Amino acid sequence: MKYISLILVTGMILWSCGSTAPPNTGETTKSVERAGTITVSAIGYGKKEALAINHAKEQAFINLLFRGIANTSFSNGGMVGNEQSARNKNPDYFKNFFENNGLNKFVIKTRQTELFSKKDKSVKCDITINTKSLRNDLTQNGVIREFGF
Numbered sequence: 104m105k106y107i108s109l110i111l112v113t114g115m116i117l118w119s120c121g122s123t124a125p126p127n128t129g130e131t132t133k134s135v136e137r138a139g140t141i142t143v144s145a146i147g148y149g150k151k152e153a154l155a156i157n158h159a160k161e162q163a164f165i166n167l168l169f170r171g172i173a174n175t176s177f178s179n180g181g182m183v184g185n186e187q188s189a190r191n192k193n194p195d196y197f198k199n200f201f202e203n204n205g206l207n208k209f210v211i212k213t214r215q216t217e218l219f220s221k222k223d224k225s226v227k228c229d230i231t232i233n234t235k236s237l238r239n240d241l242t243q244n245g246v247i248r249e250f251g252f
C-alpha cells in the first residue's frame with residue numbers, strides 16, 4: 104500500500120510541474136484593421152517580461168504572414184501563405200526577420216493589455232503592425248509577388 108501511495112504522489116508531482124516552454128502555436132485573438140495597419144492582440148511566453156513581449160510580437164507576425172487573422176483581409180492564409188515553403192525559399196530573409204528582430208521595423212506600437220504573469224510566464228499585448236510597409240518589404244525581397252503580376 105505504501106508503494107502505491109508513493110507512485111501516486113510521485114506521479115502527481117511530475118504531472119503538476121509541467122513545462123514552461125512557450126507553445127509554438129499562435130495565440131492571437133481580436134484584431135483591428137485600418138488602412139495600412141493592423142492591431143493584433145497576442146499572448147507571448149517567456150522566462151522574463153521582455154522575452155514574453157518579443158514572443159507575443161513573433162506570434163502576431165507568424166499569424167499575419169502564414170496562418171491568417173480572422174475577420175481581416177489577411178484571414179485566408181495570411182500575407183505569404185505556406186510557412187514551410189516560404190521559409191525554405193527565403194531562409195535568410197526569415198532568419199533576419201525572426202531571429203535578428205527584423206520584424207521590429209514594422210511594429211508601430213506595442214501595448215501591454217495584461218501585466219506579465221509570473222505564474223505562467225505570459226503577457227498579453229496589442230501589437231500594431233504597418234502592413235503597407237511590410238507588404239512592400241516582402242515584395243522587394245521576392246517573398247511575395249506584386250498584385251496583378
